[in-house]
Every structure is written in C-alpha cells, then in structure tokens.
Amino acid sequence: QAISLAVIPGDGIGPEVIAEAVKVLQAATATEAAKFELTEYKLGAEHWLASGETLSDETLAKLRTHDAILFGAVGAAPGDTRIPSGLIEREMLLKLRFSLDHYINLRPAKLFPGVPSPLADPGEIDFVVVREGTEGPYVGNGGALRVDTPYEIATEVSVNTAHGVERVVRDAFRRAQARRRKLTLVHKHNVLVHAGHLWRRTVEAVGQEFPDVAVDYLHIDAATIFMVTDPSRFDVIVTDNLFGDILTDLAAAVTGGIGLAASGNINMDRTVPSMFEPVHGSAPDIAGQQKADPTAAILSVALMLEHLGLPEAATRVQEAVEKDIAGRGTAARTTSEVGDAIASL
C-alpha cells in the first residue's frame, strides 16, 4: 500500500533541507513494503508574492487527503517590506496547525554524543516537550481599540478548554509511561490563575490513570532556570502553546542548536494528516548556499515514520543521524553532503 505524503519545502533554506530529508526518507524506507508517494505543494512567502495565496481552502482540502505532511520552513527575509510581518506564519503555518487540529506539538530535546552544548556541564539531556498546539495565546483572539492614539488598548486572549488540555495531558502521560515515567507540568498558575488551574486539575485528574508516572510542577520562569542548570531532570514536559514555544527554543539551544531540533504537529486521532517540520525558520541569510544543516529536517522524518507506524524505519533514520553526528569533525560540509552521508549510513 502507498503512503501519500505532501511535501511543502517553503522558503529560504526550506527547499534545501527538505531535499535531504526526502533523500533520507527514501533510503530508510527502501526495504519497507509501504512506498511513499510524494506530492509537492508550493506555499510560503515566495508563493504569496507570486500568487497572493497564503493557504486557500482549496489547497487545504487537498492537503487533508494526504497521510502526512513534511514541511520545510516559511517566512520572508526580515527586511522584506513587501510581506506584512508574521502574515505567512499566521495565515499559513498556524492556519495549518489549527485547521488540522494538530493538538500535539511534539519536540524532543536530546544532546547527542559529540554535539557541543553551550552549557559547561550539560550532563545527559534527553527529554520531550509535549506542547499544546491549538489553544492558549495562539488562538488569535485579541483586539485593539483606538489604535495609534494615546488611548490605545490592545488585548490578547489565551483560551484554554478542558477538551484541549485533557487530550494533550493524556498524550504526555502516555509518552512519559513509555519513557522514564516522569512528567513535568510547566505553567504559571500563581499568576495565570484560571488557565493555570485548569492545567493543574487536569494533570491531577488524568494522573490517576497513570499511577506509575511521577508528576512535577514548575513555573515557566523556574523551568528556564533548570533548563540551563539541570536539564537532566526532565523526561516529559507538558505545557501550553506559548510556554512550549519558548521552552523548546531554549531546549534546542542547550542541546546544540536549532540545526538539530525536530518537531511534529500531531493529531493522534489520525483522521487528518500530521505535519513534521524542523523547529528552525527559513534563515534567508544563508538560503541557496548549501550552508544549512538538514539534520533537523531529517530527524523530523524519523518522528514522521514513528507516527506512521514504521518504527524500524524511524530507528534507521535516528541511528544514522546519531552515527553521522558522532563522526562530525570541524570541517564544513554542504547541506547535500550531510544528507548523502546520513542516507548512506
């Protein structure tokens, strides 16, 4: 049977890293019964400039028919004034996450042997952040009054529901159970009382179903401290959309940078395609120069294979990456050299 994969290379370094990710995908699944059928979609800042489309209902309907989506990166160069700031991020990337109800934004953080960390004494770092993906301050539920006057008021509303919180918390407990059985809820319930207490009560309630998982709580501010002083303490972190955004960039930094950070935007109900993307952006400054590290995109392929029920292929990708990383010297390699190396391991 064929697995139908939508590929969205996007802008900047997106196409370069996705080319290598596809190369590794093909190598790792060559011996699998299931074959991948790829369909490329042009979307992103360049596409918007050329066509005026951010993400049309028609394109979204087509994307829905696939089994999964492999996503590169989107976004214009910071100085490019032709593109309203944040437009593509919201109307395309976030629109995809919200329309496809990607309620789990899965972001592993692992310090691979041989990778330099900015921390003096990083210890063993191996945790996953289960970031909520469809609620919180990301819902676009803000507004402004008397804009550009001395009386302007701008609001942003964080929306959190029992439905939304419970499903991501249960998923995080499941993942913790399959790992080192420790779950850390990160929030700020001493200040964000209503949202915070919903999260807290939900973790307590769902935790009854997982008596073998130890539960811990940290305020987001304290969590950033531990991220640099004791990251080994984390196994699975569950947190809201915005705190997860912040923590996962920091986690990527302490584990060697966003060149290695993979992510999955996942709907566990499997009625819609989940989407896999490197955490990094389109990096227009180095685009087209074969300078980008495709490892994050390749590790996102491993997450995708796992999600699609091909754990052996996932392990092949993961192990090839770890082998390649362990042998990395200081000599610079091109994007495709890294892809070739990993594909051949």
Added chain:
Amino acid sequence: QAISLAVIPGDGIGPEVIAEAVKVLQAATATEAAKFELTEYKLGAEHWLASGETLSDETLAKLRTHDAILFGAVGAAPGDTRIPSGLIEREMLLKLRFSLDHYINLRPAKLFPGVPSPLADPGEIDFVVVREGTEGPYVGNGGALRVDTPYEIATEVSVNTAHGVERVVRDAFRRAQARRRKLTLVHKHNVLVHAGHLWRRTVEAVGQEFPDVAVDYLHIDAATIFMVTDPSRFDVIVTDNLFGDILTDLAAAVTGGIGLAASGNINMDRTVPSMFEPVHGSAPDIAGQQKADPTAAILSVALMLEHLGLPEAATRVQEAVEKDIAGRGTAARTTSEVGDAIASL
C-alpha cells in the same frame, strides 16, 4: 533630612537576607547627610496565617507614606496546604506592584568576575531588563466557565495600553542612552499581533527621540536562545510583564543564579514609594539556617540608593559586593558572615 524606609522582611529566608541588606545599607550611608528611618511591616504567608491579612487598605495607606520599600520574599512552603497557592503572591506582592503603579520592573544581569556561570563560554554579560510591571497577562483579567466539567473554558487576558507601554519604553531608551546605547525589544508580534504591534510602534515612535540608540527586535523564543549562546549582545532589553518574568529568571541563571539577582519595582514619577527586592523567593527549605546568600538583597539596596538619589552610596554597595564576590572561595559562609564581609568593605 530623614529618608523613611518601609522594610518588609516577609517569609522564609526573607528576614535573614533583609537583616544583612539593612546592615550594608547602614554601613554604606553612615557618612551621608541623609539618615534612614526604618519601619518594619509584618506581611506574607506567616502573617496571613496569624492574622488573615494579605495586604489591607490600611497597611497599603501606611506603606504609601514612605520614601521607599525594601522587600525580602514572601510565600509559603510548596507543600503547605493551609495557604491557597499563589494567594500571597497575588494579593500582596502583585497588589503592591499594581497599587503603587510600579511600571518599571528593573532587573540588571551582570556576570561578576569570579562567579561561575552554567555557560561554557559566557563572555562579558552586563545588561538590564526593563520589564513592564503593571500590565500584560498579569492584570488578573481572566475567567473560567463550567469549571470542573468537560466543557470548561478558562481565559487569561493580556491588557496593554499606549500609556503603559510608552512610559516603560521611554524609560528603557533613557537607560540605554546612559549605557551602551542598544535597546532590544522582546515580544512575539508574529503571533500576539495586537499587543505586539502596539509595542513595536511605540518603540519606533519613541525611538525618534533617541537617534543615538540602536534598536533591535527579537521574538521571545529567539531571545532565550541568545541568552545562552550570546548574552553579550544585550545592553537594555525592554519587554512585557510575562516575557520579562521569564527572561529575567533565565538571565539570573546564566549570570550565576538568583542568589545574586536584584530588582527594583519602580515608579519614576516618585509620587509613591518604589520597592526593591531580590528576584529569589522565600526558599522555605533553607529558611532559618543561615544558608541563604544575601547578595541579591544587598544589590537591591544599591538599586534603591541609586533611585533615591544617593549614587555614591549605591556605588559603595556595588563595589563592596564586587570585591566580596571576587574573593569568594569555596568555603561556605553563613548569611550574616556574607553581610558582615560586604558591610566592612
């Protein structure tokens, strides 16, 4: 003329560190014409248990009459179920910041020579975070519907006004002008569009008055990356209440820990007392054991002296702390030994 100082030692290690801060204050101002008159206020979790008062209108009215407030730390032990979680923090600490309109939450981050950083290659770190103190997601403007049912909805509203943003942005520009002339706005305007654009437009507009200050922008997620990979890039950071809370704990961590992090809750209009407090909490686990480092409280005294127009006394405290830190060995000292040492330098 006498300077009237309210002292709120608070809970846990608060009284211990405040005792040393007062000791150093007295030593550093012994030769000043202005004398300090101290009035102690019992407030915090212990006081609430004993009296039922978090912060009454009467106490608040008395506090208003002082020239400044020196604050230790408040908060119950995490396991203490007699005290509703976050109650003291909100009804006392945040109530003070909001009632006294402490719109500038000033938090310097400096890596002193001799202090170990968790970063392998920290470089020179010396910046200040100007955190907004009276708006954002801290306004308590959330709510919940259908609590404890599968249909619960909990919201948190971030409120941002032109008035509130402009005054803190202007203050940050002034501080940048007196330092290395670089201002970094940290927000997340690609997602939090309305609040983010108010901040952005305000920085652009106020920046016209400060043509000699270079302006930079970072999303909060990217800012946490730079905090561990290149903290030297920062001079003055201006940001909202929640992002500032997160960034300053991280900044404290990379500069040697919250044992050294001072802060001021400042109203520059000087019609109400400003409040100076260490960033750390009440640390009930080590309370009463003379184990707490009073340096953060002592550095908060330096910020207070600066704010009160006693720059020479502020410098004396700052220099005594730097001297003491440079000579710190590995031998543990008691809280009062550290205070004695700094007071005598």
